Amino acid sequence: MNKKKHRKITKDSVTSVLYPLLFGAVIVVLWQTQILHKILGTDTFVLPLPDRIFTIIGDNMGAIMENVKATVIVSLGGLILGSALGYLLGMIAMAFPKWGAGGLTVVSAFNAVPIIAIAPILNNLTKDFSEDANTRSMIAKTLVVTITCTVAMSINAFRGFTELKPFSLDLMKSYAANKATIFFKLRVPNSLPYVFTALRVSVPASIISALVSEYFAEYIIGVGRQIRENIVLAQYATAWAYIVVACAIGIVLYLILLFAEGILLKNRRPRWKSV
């Protein structure tokens, strides 16, 4: 029976990988043969052909990697800081349940503030943080990402701490477990799947906010900044090269997340596999 289940999983995972890949391949073929241009009513100037885009990526690997490094440091730094802060806020909300849930609602209002609005503000606020423009720009950009990532984590962590399995809390209490034990033995493990739910939202959001915050940064570096510069200079092929790179960063980080989730939550989400 175990064997049968296993085969089913592989079949599922094969199709779940194959279909998107096939779809992507079809798009690329339509794109390169310019059928896509006819469908969208555009030309090869605004939407350059894939081979040209990949030639540019190949020609400029050094410069691209420098920009990728800047963007990834900002998005991962902000993701880690924001998620840690969010987890702490979740904890605080759990410790004071009376106002915790309400407080988180207020926190979530922060999520409604557009990145475009907070990026220039943080840029100005961090001007005294360092003499080096690159360093203070990095701090400003990381703070933008931090704010974006905090909210998703705080709400999910709060749910992870409080939405316990029925009777599990009663069971702990019947063993006369103290609050610390309940927290570490029950609440923290229970929050783990919720943490990953938050990360699934936060990882793409961290990259997007890193890209946008680069637009306003004092120091000119990053994939997002390159997209902007090249579009304004009407260098669409180069802009597209950086768009492709931005997509690649997003996909790679998301895959790493799924991989980590697969390992860490192996036995915790029995239903996750069969879906």
Place this chain on the structure above:
Amino acid sequence: MKLCALVLVAAMVVMVFTSCSGSKSSEASTDGTAATTAGKYYASDATAESIVKDAAAKGKVGNWGLGNEYEIQALLSKFGQDTKYLSQAFDMNGFDDDSILLASAMTYNELGLVKNSYKGGYKYGDGVKYIDMNEQGVAMLEDNLFTTKKFATENPNTTKAFIYATLKGWEYACANPEEAAEIVYKSGSSVSTEHQAYMAAEVKKLVETDTTGSAVKNYGNMDETAMQQTLDLAKKYIKLSDSTAASKLQTLTLNDIRDTSYLKDAAASAGKFGKLEKTSVKVQLKWLPQAQFMGYYVALSKGYYKDVGLTVTIVPGGGDIGETTAVNSGQVDFGVTWVSNLIAANAGGMNLVEVAQVFQRSGLVLVYKINK
């Protein structure tokens, strides 16, 4: 557990407070040092070279980037400096708080905001001086009038009529800058009336003086020497990652970027153009409505466009609106851009052509504070 949470809350409160007070105290210190320590800025008789070298060594030369940086880079290279610069926001706060020592400014816009004390001004008055790109020999021509080669070829009479009426508007605006500023202000200005009037007076200088400082009478003239210098500097400082575009950039000649025939015909026409191929046209500005574009607003408001049989819509720019893309895609018929931007766009595969050069000299300066 509760204790734990309380400690956390306390820690966060402390964090918030320190960050607030941090920014406050630093504000105070900038004011204090500016007033007390002499020698923080530059001597009023310091040479351009010494200032550029000092600011570049400190990494405090600012520019907006996005195609506005080439003259600055040419100047940095002239004095043997690295061509890196700080990204300057569209306000002058970076200059005000000293994070930028040598800031880019347009004579007609940011320079006025820095010096003047009207609303939005930073009130520096004589406390600042500037380095002029024209005097340094690194001037590149800025605001022009352009369209696509295809549009100009297919609509020669419309193109000539549009140039004629536009330049008539510029002529009137330069003769009556105060009235022109008023017209722009009424047409949906992005800045105050005082700043608009200042801008009109400064723009007049750019339209009627060439890079050497001589007076220009034939509005819209495409001066060969200045155009060539612009193209040469563009080839040197426009860095394109796309190898196809980069090699095309190096092959461009003046004939690939401008056509003087429409302007010549318009000047000789006396306002008669035969049948217009297209009577309703749109012009895309490079920036928000302001006296920088007063010629177009005056031509519209004085009925010069109507007189030649044209219905004209002025489309304001701003932010990241690419005027080259807007014209190339046919969303608009004419556009105002900097010559370097047109060169970069043509290198990238567009087929744009300049039909008149409105600004005869560079309006870009690098502004710095002087010691009192």
